[in-house]
Amino acid sequence: MISTRLWTPATPSFRCKLHENDSVYHKNIPILSNRTQPDPSYCKAMMNISVRECQQCYMKTISKTSIEHMQPCKDYVFDRTYMRHTLVEEWLMVCDRTVFRLIVSIVYLAGYMVGAIVVGITADKYGRRPIMSICTILIPCTVFIGAIFSQKDIFGFWPSYLIYLTSCFVFACSIHGILVTGFVLATELVGPKYKLLTAIIAQYFFNVDGIVIFVAYFIQEWRRLTITLSIATIPFTFFYFVLPESPRWMISKGYYKQAGELLRKIAKKNKKTFNEESFKELIAEQERNTTNKPVVIGVRSLFKSKIMRNISINLLFQAFVQHLAFYGISSSSIFLGSSLYSSFRISSWATILYVIVLYLLLNRVGRKRSYLIVVFCFAILILLEIPVQNYISKNSEGHRTFIFLMNIILQWFTFSSYTIIYIYTNELFPTEIRNTGMSIHTIVARIGAIAGITSTHSLAQLWIPLPMVLSSILLLMAAFLAQMLPETLDSTLPQTIADTEQMGLTRMCACDYQRTSKQKEQPNNNNDQDFKLRYIIA
Numbered sequence: 139m140i141s142t143r144l145w146t147p148a149t150p151s152f153r154c155k156l157h158e159n160d161s162v163y164h165k166n167i168p169i170l171s172n173r174t175q176p177d178p179s180y181c182k183a184m185m186n187i188s189v190r191e192c193q194q195c196y197m198k199t200i201s202k203t204s205i206e207h208m209q210p211c212k213d214y215v216f217d218r219t220y221m222r223h224t225l226v227e228e229w230l231m232v233c234d235r236t237v238f239r240l241i242v243s244i245v246y247l248a249g250y251m252v253g254a255i256v257v258g259i260t261a262d263k264y265g266r267r268p269i270m271s272i273c274t275i276l277i278p279c280t281v282f283i284g285a286i287f288s289q290k291d292i293f294g295f296w297p298s299y300l301i302y303l304t305s306c307f308v309f310a311c312s313i314h315g316i317l318v319t320g321f322v323l324a325t326e327l328v329g330p331k332y333k334l335l336t337a338i339i340a341q342y343f344f345n346v347d348g349i350v351i352f353v354a355y356f357i358q359e360w361r362r363l364t365i366t367l368s369i370a371t372i373p374f375t376f377f378y379f380v381l382p383e384s385p386r387w388m389i390s391k392g393y394y395k396q397a398g399e400l401l402r403k404i405a406k407k408n409k410k411t412f413n414e415e416s417f418k419e420l421i422a423e424q425e426r427n428t429t430n431k432p433v434v435i436g437v438r439s440l441f442k443s444k445i446m447r448n449i450s451i452n453l454l455f456q457a458f459v460q461h462l463a464f465y466g467i468s469s470s471s472i473f474l475g476s477s478l479y480s481s482f483r484i485s486s487w488a489t490i491l492y493v494i495v496l497y498l499l500l501n502r503v504g505r506k507r508s509y510l511i512v513v514f515c516f517a518i519l520i521l522l523e524i525p526v527q528n529y530i531s532k533n534s535e536g537h538r539t540f541i542f543l544m545n546i547i548l549q550w551f552t553f554s555s556y557t558i559i560y561i562y563t564n565e566l567f568p569t570e571i572r573n574t575g576m577s578i579h580t581i582v583a584r585i586g587a588i589a590g591i592t593s594t595h596s597l598a599q600l601w602i603p604l605p606m607v608l609s610s611i612l613l614l615m616a617a618f619l620a621q622m623l624p625e626t627l628d629s630t631l632p633q634t635i636a637d638t639e640q641m642g643l644t645r646m647c648a649c650d651y652q653r654t655s656k657q658k659e660q661p662n663n664n665n666d667q668d669f670k671l672r673y674i675i676a
Contacts, residue, residue, distance in 0.1 A: 148221060148224055148226065149224070149226045149231075149232065149239065150216050150217045150218070150219075150220065150221050150224060150226070150227070151163065151216070151217035152194060152214045152215060152216045152217065152227075152232060153193075153194055153214065153215055154174065154194070154195075154196070154197045154211035154213075154214060154215070155211065155212070155213040155214055155215050156174060156197075160215055161215060162215070163215045163216060163217040163218065174197045174198050174199070175193045175197075175198060176192050176193055176196050176197075176198050176208060177198075178193075180208075181193065184208075191233070194211075194232070194233070195210060195211055195232070195233035195234070196208050196209065196210055196211065197209055197210075197211055210233065210234065211233065214227075214230065214232060218358075220358070221354075221358050221360070222358040222359055223358070223359040223360060223361075224360050225288075225302075225360050226239060228290070228360075229290060229295065229299070238299065241303070242302070242303065242306060245303050245306050245307050245310075246306050246307070246309075246310045247310070247584065247588070248307065248310075249306065249307035249308065249309065249310025249311045250310040250311070250313065250314060250580075250584060251581050251584065252307075252310075252311055253310060253311030253312065253313070253314035253315065254314050254318070254577040254578070254580045254581050254584075255577060255581070256311065257269055257273070257311065257312075257314045257315040257318070257319060257573075257577065258314075258318065258319075258573045258574045258575075258576065258577025258578070258580075259436055259437075259573075259574050259577070261315070261319045261322070261573040262387075262570065262571055262572070262573045262574050265383050265384070265387060265388075266319050266322060266323040266326070266383060266384050266387060266573070267323070267378065267381055267382070267383040267384075268378075269315050269319055270315055270316065270319045270320055270323065270377070270381070271375075271377060271378035271381075272312075272315065273312040273313070273314075273315030273316050273319070274315075274316065274371070274374045274375045274377055274378075275375050276308060276309075276311075276312040277309060277312045277313065277316065277368075277371055278368045278369070278371045278372050278375065280305040280306075280308045280309045280312065281305065281309055281364055281365075281367070281368040281371075282364075282365060282368045282369075283301065283305050284301065284302050284304075284305030284306060284309070284364070285361050285364040285365050285368065286365070287301045288301050288302040288305075289361075314577070314580065318573065318576045318577060318580060319573060320340070321337070321340045321341075321560075321564065321576070322384075322564065322572050322573050322576060323381070323384055324336050324337075324340050325337050325340070325564055325565075325631065326384040326385075326386045326387065326569065326572075326631060327382070327384060327385075329630075330628055330629065330630050330631075333565070333631065334497065334500055334501055334561070335497065337560075337561040337564065337565075338493055338496065338497045338500075338557070338561070339493075341493075341557045341560060341561065342489060342490070342493045353366065353367065382400055382403075382404070383396070383400065384569075385397045385400050385401055385404075386569045386631065386633065387569055388400070389420065389421075389424055389633070390424070390568075390569045390570045390633055390634070391570075392424075394421050394424075398417060401417065424633070436571075436574060437574060437578060439570075439571045439574070439635065440567075440571065440574070440575055440578065442635060443635070443639060445638075445639045446635055446638060446639060448622070449566060449623065449624075449638065450575070450578075452619050452620070452622060452623060453559070453562070453563045453566065453567075453575075453579065453623070454578065454579060454582045455616065455619060456559045456562075456563075456616050456619070456620060457559060457560075457563065457579050457580075457582050457583040457586065458582050458583065458585065458586035458589075459586065459612045459613060459615070459616040460513075460555050460556050460559050460583070460586070460616070461556070461583040461584070461586035461587040461590065462586040462587070462589050462590040462609065462612065463516070463520075463552065463555070463590065463609045463612070463613055464552045464555075464556050464587070464590070465586075465587040465590040465591050466590030466591065466593070466594050466605060466609055488546065488549065489553065492549070492550050492553045492554065495550070496508075496553075496554050496557060496558070499554075500558065500561075500627075504625050504626075504627035505558060505561065505562045505565070505625060505626050505627055506562075506620060506621070506623055506624075506625045506626075507625075508554075508558060509555065509558045509559065509562060509617075509620055510617050510620055510621065512551060512554045512555050512558065513555050513613050513614075513616055513617040513620070514613075514614070514617050515551065516548075516551035516552070516555055516613055517609075517610040517611075517613035517614045517617070518610070519547065519548065519551065520548075520606045520609055520610045520613075521606070521607070521610045523544060523606065524603045524606060524607075555613075560579075562623070562626065563575065563576065563579050564576060564631075565626040565629075565631060566623070566624070566626060566632070566638060566641070567632075567638070568631075568632040568633055568634050568635050568637055568638045569631060569632065569633045569634075570633065570634055570635070571635070572631075590609075593605065624641040626641070629641065
C-alpha cells in the first residue's frame with residue numbers, strides 16, 4: 139500500500155501539447171515540437187528555472203514579424219510508457235501547479251510523523267493489538283475514500299483535493315501503526331532464539347511491496363490500482379481476532395491476570411505445561427522492579443538517565459545517518475533492468491538474497507560487530523567509487539557493467555545497515571517504552587531521508603562527489619559511535635529502563651557506568667524473566 143500511495147502522485151515525462159490532435163508522447167521529439175521548444179541558452183539567460191522545466195512548461199511562438207515570444211503551455215502530453223493515467227496528469231500538477239503535488243508530499247510526511255508520535259505513545263499505553271487493529275481498518279477505508287471521492291469532474295477540484303489530502307494524512311498516520319507496532323508485536327511474541335529470524339522476516343516484508351508492483355503493470359490507471367489494492371487489504375482487518383496481545387507488554391503494565399490467561403493458552407497450544415510457580419515469581423519480580431519508582435512515560439523516558447540518554451541519542455544518530463545515506467544513494471541510483479517494472483522486480487527479488495546473507499551474519503557475528511563491519515565497508519566503498527568512475531570511460535560497456543555491480547553491492551550495504559539499526563534499536567529499547575522509542579527513531583530517520591534526498595542535488599552542484607564524501611564521513615562517525623552500544627546477541631528483550639541500563643555500555647564509556655559490588659552479585663533479572671517466559675511460551 140505504501141507503493142500505491144507514492145505511485146499515484148508520480149510524475150511521468152511530459153511536454154507541451156502542440157495542437158488538438160497531439161496526444162502521443164515520443165521519446166524522439168518530432169520536428170514540430172523541437173521547433174516550439176525554447177532554446178537552452180534562452181532558458182539559462184531569461185528564465186529562473188531549470189532548462190528541463192523551461193522546455194517542458196513553455197512554448198516558443200513566432201509572430202508574423204518574426205519576433206519570438208515565450209508563453210506557458212495550456213495543456214500537456216504525458217508519457218504513458220509505464221503509467222497510463224496518474225493523479226498528476228488528471229489534476230495537471232505540473233509546472234505552475236507543482237505546488238499541489240508538493241503539498242501532497244508534505245501532508246503525507248506530516249501524517250507519518252504525527253502518526254509516529256500518537257501511535258507510538260498510545261501503543262505503549264493501551265497495547266499493541268488494539269492500536270494495530272484500528273490502523274488496519276483505517277488504511278483500506280481512507281485509501282478507498284481518497285480514490286472514490288477525489289474526482290474533480292464530479293465534485294470539483296478543491297473538494298476532491300481536500301478529500302485526497304485528508305485521506306493521505308490519515309493513511310500516513312495509520313501506516314505507522316502497521317509497520318512499527320506490528321514489528322514490535324512480532325518480536326515481543328517470541329524468545330531470544332527466534333527474535334532475529336522474526337525481525338528479519340518482518341523487515342523483508344517492509345520491502346516486499348516491490349514484488350507486488352507487478353499489479354501496477356496490469357493496472358496502470360491510478361484510481362483503479364488504488365481501489366484494487368485497498369480491497370486486497372480488507373482481510374487484514376480481521377487480524378484483531380487472530381493476533382494475541384504482547385504478554386511482555388501485559389506484564390510490564392501489571393495486567394497479570396490477562397497475561398496469565400494468554401500464556402496458559404499459548405502453553406496449551408504448544409503442548410507445554412504451564413508453570414504456576416514460575417509465573418508467580420515473575421509477577422513478584424516485576425512488582426519489585428516497579429514498586430516505589432516514579433513512572434516516566436512518553437518521550438522523556440528515553441532521556442531519563444545518563445545511560446539511557448546516551449543509548450537513545452546514539453541510536454537516533456545512527457538512524458539519521460543510515461536513512462540519509464540510504465535515500466541519498468537511492469535517489470541517484472540507476473535502474474537495474476530495462477524498464478521501471480523490471481527494476482522493481484530485480485531489486486525486490488535481490489532483497490531475498492540480502493535477507494539470507496544478513497541473517498547468517500547477524501546470527502553468528504552479532505549485531506554490533508556486524509553493524510560496524512557493514513557501515514565501515516559501506517563508507518569505504520562509496521569513497522572508492524569516486525576515483526574508479528574517473529578512470530572508466532563513460533557510456534562504455536565497462537562503465538555500464540561497473541555501475542550495475544556497484545548498484546548491487548551498494549543495495550546490499552544500504553539494506554543491511556538500514557535493517558540492522560532498525561533491529562538493533564528494537565532490541566535495546568525496553569518493552570514499557572519500545573513503541574515510543576521506535577516512533578522517535580522513525581521520525582529522526584525520516585528527517586535523515588529528507589536531508590538525503592534534498593541535499594544530494596544541491597551539494598552535487600558545488601562538487602559532484604561531495605554528497606558521497608559527506609555520506610562516507612557521517613557513516614564513519616556512526617561506526618565509531620556504535621562501538622559504545624551494548625551487544626544484544628542471544629540476550630532477551632529488556633522489560634524496563636533499568637534492564638536496558640543493566641545491559642551496560644562497552645569499555646569506551648565504562649567510566650560512566652559502574653555497577654556496585656552488590657549489583658554485580660545480583661543475577662540479571664531481565665534474563666531470569668525471559669527464562670520464565672520462554673519456559674512457558676516455548
